[in-house]
Amino acid sequence: MNAAGTHANRVRKVVFPVAGLGTRFLPATKVVAKEMLPVLDRPLIQYAVDEAVDAGADTLVFVTNRYKHAIADYFDSAYELEETLERAGKHELLSLIQGLLPPHVRCVYVTQEQALGLGHAVLCAKPVIGDEPFGVILPDDLIVGEGGSALRQMVDLAAVEDAGVLAVEEVPREDTGKYGIVDVGGAHDSAAAIRHVVEKPQPEHAPSNLAIVGRYVLPARIFELLEGTRPGAGGEIQLTDAIDALIAESKVLACRFAGTRFDCGNKSGLVRATLHFAMQDPALAKVAREFMA
Numbered sequence: 001m002n003a004a005g006t007h008a009n010r011v012r013k014v015v016f017p018v019a020g021l022g023t024r025f026l027p028a029t030k031v032v033a034k035e036m037l038p039v040l041d042r043p044l045i046q047y048a049v050d051e052a053v054d055a056g057a058d059t060l061v062f063v064t065n066r067y068k069h070a071i072a073d074y075f076d077s078a079y080e081l082e083e084t085l086e087r088a089g090k091h092e093l094l095s096l097i098q099g100l101l102p103p104h105v106r107c108v109y110v111t112q113e114q115a116l117g118l119g120h121a122v123l124c125a126k127p128v129i130g131d132e133p134f135g136v137i138l139p140d141d142l143i144v145g146e147g148g149s150a151l152r153q154m155v156d157l158a159a160v161e162d163a164g165v166l167a168v169e170e171v172p173r174e175d176t177g178k179y180g181i182v183d184v185g186g187a188h189d190s191a192a193a194i195r196h197v198v199e200k201p202q203p204e205h206a207p208s209n210l211a212i213v214g215r216y217v218l219p220a221r222i223f224e225l226l227e228g229t230r231p232g233a234g235g236e237i238q239l240t241d242a243i244d245a246l247i248a249e250s251k252v253l254a255c256r257f258a259g260t261r262f263d264c265g266n267k268s269g270l271v272r273a274t275l276h277f278a279m280q281d282p283a284l285a286k287v288a289r290e291f292m293a
């Protein structure tokens with residue numbers, strides 16, 4: 001049995017690197033963490049956390065910085081608000097704010113003092129992860145999975161294949177310079193062994209148009225490899241560089257997950273995600289249709 005949560009190798013811990021500057025949403029992100037931007041009534045971080053819980057996680061590790069206190073506040077109890085709602089008999093709203101996380105799930109916060117890159121942010125989680133495989137979710141990639149969340153699909157694959165797994169998606173060739181790109185030797189399978197990864201290659205140098213998107217299942221070995229990784233593209237410690245070293249010594253698969261990704265790290269993705277969820281709600285769908293007509 002390999003369904004998430006029932007296998008001995010299950011992924012219990014998921015890391016959320018949320019210490020980036022979020023410059024594409026300035027000026028809002030001067031004070032509002034990018035991960036707290038809402039898609040309808042829920043912040044991006046809630047969609048990410050729900051996905052981790054769906055994949056079987058019971059420990060959520062947030063890599064934050066001093067500007068991101070709102071994330072911890074959001075998952076903390078809000079006694080005054082709860083008491084006010086209780087007294088007003090607003091029980092539905094009360095259970096909404098009390099039910100953000102299931103009771104068996106705990107949150108751990110670690111600080112990345114300087115934004116030295118995604119690889120460095122993941123390395124900051126090392127003391128909490130220890131020696132077990134773990135998941136990574138970048139909350140600004142909001143993924144609506146089909147037949148289970150994207151991370152659950154990946155965790156199941158990692159358990160069956162005893163491998164690291166990266167979520168990948170085809171992107172237009174001219175966009176390869178925005179992503180880590182995988183070389184799977186031309187394979188078209190939903191899961192394919194990765195030969196090589198390269199960070200932000202120009203289209204003419206890209207080994208494919210299969211881009212790594214914000215979901216990873218990695219072994220603890222990645223931490224040692226990150227410790228030996230020198231700053232790469234953009235002067236940052238790149239997770240992709242450590243993954244390339246991992247591929248040289250163990251199996252890492254590219255997973256073309258079933259689902260739709262919204263890149264909410266930029267404005268057009270956030271608009272698309274908002275419209276997607278609005279269209280699921282009959283009243284909001286009517287508003288959206290009328291507005292577009």
Ligand code: UTP
Binds near residue numbers: 017018140
């Ligand atoms: P992005 O490349 O999206 O950068 O980081 P960003 O700072 O969040 O946003 P822009 O590009 O300035 O608008 C990818 C992920 O890695 C995290 C970010 O929080 C995001 O989840 N990250 C990046 C860190 O946690 N620390 C870093 O040093 C860099």
